[in-house]
Amino acid sequence: MGFELVEFVHPSDKHSRVYRRVWSEGIDPGDVYQRFSFLKLPFAFAAVKRNQKDVNRRHLLISTVIVFLLLTLGGVRAAEDDLTLIKAEIGKRHDEAVKRLQDWIGQVSIAAENRGYPEGAEYMAKLARDAGFQQAKVINTDGKPGVFATLDTGAPKTIGLYFMYDVKQFDPAEWTSPPTEARIVDKPPLGKVIVGRGAVNQKGPEAAFLAALHAIRGAGKKMPVNLVMVAEGEEEIGSPHIPQLVRRPEVLAALKKCVGVFMPSATQDLDGVVTVNLGSKGVIELELVSSGEKWGRGPAKDIHSSLKAMVDSPAWRLVKAMDTLVSDDGNEIKIDNYPKPRSLSAEEKAMIEKVSKVRNEAQTKKLFSVRHWIDDLPWEQANERLESQPTVNIEGLVGGYTGPGGKTILPHRAVAKIDMRLVPDMKAADALAALKAHLAKRGFGDIEVIMTGGYDPTSTSADSALIKAQVATYKKFGIDPMLWPRNAGSYPGYVFTGEPLKLAAGHFGLGHGSGAHAPDEYYVIESANPKVQGFDGVVISFVEYLYELAK
Numbered sequence: 306m307g308f309e310l311v312e313f314v315h316p317s318d319k320h321s322r323v324y325r326r327v328w329s330e331g332i333d334p335g336d337v338y339q340r341f342s343f344l345k346l347p348f349a350f351a352a353v354k355r356n357q358k359d360v361n362r363r364h365l366l367i368s369t370v371i372v373f374l375l376l377t378l379g380g381v382r383a384a385e386d387d388l389t390l391i392k393a394e395i396g397k398r399h400d401e402a403v404k405r406l407q408d409w410i411g412q413v414s415i416a417a418e419n420r421g422y423p424e425g426a427e428y429m430a431k432l433a434r435d436a437g438f439q440q441a442k443v444i445n446t447d448g449k450p451g452v453f454a455t456l457d458t459g460a461p462k463t464i465g466l467y468f469m470y471d472v473k474q475f476d477p478a479e480w481t482s483p484p485t486e487a488r489i490v491d492k493p494p495l496g497k498v499i500v501g502r503g504a505v506n507q508k509g510p511e512a513a514f515l516a517a518l519h520a521i522r523g524a525g526k527k528m529p530v531n532l533v534m535v536a537e538g539e540e541e542i543g544s545p546h547i548p549q550l551v552r553r554p555e556v557l558a559a560l561k562k563c564v565g566v567f568m569p570s571a572t573q574d575l576d577g578v579v580t581v582n583l584g585s586k587g588v589i590e591l592e593l594v595s596s597g598e599k600w601g602r603g604p605a606k607d608i609h610s611s612l613k614a615m616v617d618s619p620a621w622r623l624v625k626a627m628d629t630l631v632s633d634d635g636n637e638i639k640i641d642n643y644p645k646p647r648s649l650s651a652e653e654k655a656m657i658e659k660v661s662k663v664r665n666e667a668q669t670k671k672l673f674s675v676r677h678w679i680d681d682l683p684w685e686q687a688n689e690r691l692e693s694q695p696t697v698n699i700e701g702l703v704g705g706y707t708g709p710g711g712k713t714i715l716p717h718r719a720v721a722k723i724d725m726r727l728v729p730d731m732k733a734a735d736a737l738a739a740l741k742a743h744l745a746k747r748g749f750g751d752i753e754v755i756m757t758g759g760y761d762p763t764s765t766s767a768d769s770a771l772i773k774a775q776v777a778t779y780k781k782f783g784i785d786p787m788l789w790p791r792n793a794g795s796y797p798g799y800v801f802t803g804e805p806l807k808l809a810a811g812h813f814g815l816g817h818g819s820g821a822h823a824p825d826e827y828y829v830i831e832s833a834n835p836k837v838q839g840f841d842g843v844v845i846s847f848v849e850y851l852y853e854l855a856k
């Protein structure tokens with residue numbers, strides 16, 4: 306795009322004539338701001354005309370004079386400013402960085418399908434080495450291999466990184482663009498997005514972080530902090546072996562030097578609003594299996610359904626057992642001696658109140674295709690429930706005949722796939738033990754409880770250096786981030802926040818994407834929405850964060 310600088314406007318003045326004009330011409334003001342950020346005018350927003358002939362020459366002249374005056378009057382940071390050079394380098398390396406992300410999406414690793422191992426780990430290690438990590442090695446576990454990498458520049462501070470290189474399963478038939486081709490697609494009104502499995506969860510943000518390292522090095526600058534990376538290939542199955550990775554002596558020793566650990570993430574919603582999560586719920590993923598074989602009643606193979614009149618049903622048994630786990634409406638956990646959640650603190654309630662006022666309830670309902678919250682709770686109380694409550698959720702029920710039409714059989718086996726989210730201070734081990742004891746006590750001891758993954762919840766203090774640097778960095782972008790008690794989803798941050806490391810841990814990064822675990826997962830590359838950063842803006846956010854952490 307042929308940008309021409311015509312005039313300035315204060316960045317907070319989003320309703321100004323200039324800002325509206327830029328926006329109405331389909332130009333991303335965020336892009337423009339970055340493009341002219343070499344001017345280092347913290348108070349000025351550069352506005353443009355796309356078309357040379359439309360440029361108001363007089364305005365251009367006046368603006369140029371203003372810029373010149375500001376430069377000479379020293380209203381600009383010194384030209385040797387590292388960030389200026391690095392930002393230029395980010396622009397130069399845009400295509401190369403996007404191509405790197407596309408190639409990575411093409412390298413699929415799915416733990417649940419045992420697909421893409423150990424290639425995915427080797428690929429991850431190579432990406433780290435290419436980005437400047439002096440050593441990156443594949444570490445085997447009892448499950449899928451992980452990667453441990455270090456980048457040491459002798460900086461006083463060291464930052465930990467948590468990466469995942471695996472992705473969720475997908476069915477290409479459900480996608481409008483092939484999930485492994487990572488095509489760049491127009492997605493109005495967002496702009497150009499990359500569509501592919503892993504685009505936002507989590508290769509897109511991770512690739513943007515790696516692009517930040519390439520740009521710092523490419524600009525001839527020294528990394529402001531040292532880095533320790535732990536990457537796993539089993540995040541999408543509940544990280545069953547991450548302790549084996551993190552607790553290796555050399556990994557633990559490297560992590561002990563860290564100020565905190567973060568995962569690159571796309572945190573902007575469509576209003577540009579950023580929330581900083583002070584932790585995450587824990588989770589247990591498991592299968593409940595009811596079978597004639599284990600029960601000793603019902604059939605040990607599928608039989609004709611007429612025999613239901615004289616033979617017990619393992620499928621009904623599973624339904625009856627599951628019914629004892631929750632209240633009649635399915636919303637309260639009724640497992641005997643189940644660990645109790647800690648109630649929300651006054652501080653956490655205040656965070657929820659603030660966020661509830663900013664976030665749009667109607668838009669959220671539309672996003673999820675939901676018409677009511679539980680008990681028809683008002684928005685703020687629904688959010689309090691989201692933040693404070695553990696869950697028992699049915700992911701899927703599998704059993705008997707599920708094809709077209711009917712098939713009159715009495716199946717010998719039925720399976721419920723369950724996930725149970727945990728909030729502080731619940732422990733995954735206690736929750737699992739309570740579930741097993743509950744089923745046994747109710748006479749359902751034959752129903753197998755097979756835990757496939759899971760871990761404890763995570764908490765990090767708002768006062769930690771890691772979180773404070775996040776808030777400071779977002780503010781540089783004109784964003785006042787909102788603190789949020791915890792992500793209602795889960796990630797295995799407990800290995801960093803728990804014993805023996807007790808580090809701060811969280812997610813960071815501007816940018817937007819959606820569709821994780823679903824068809825047409827995407828990540829914004831060129832943003833048409835002035836409130837949301839495109840890929841290069843995200844890369845800059847990582848550079849700024851590293852410099853902020855180094856302070």
Ligand SMILES: [Zn+2]
Nearest residue numbers: 473506541821
């Ligand atoms: Zn995921």
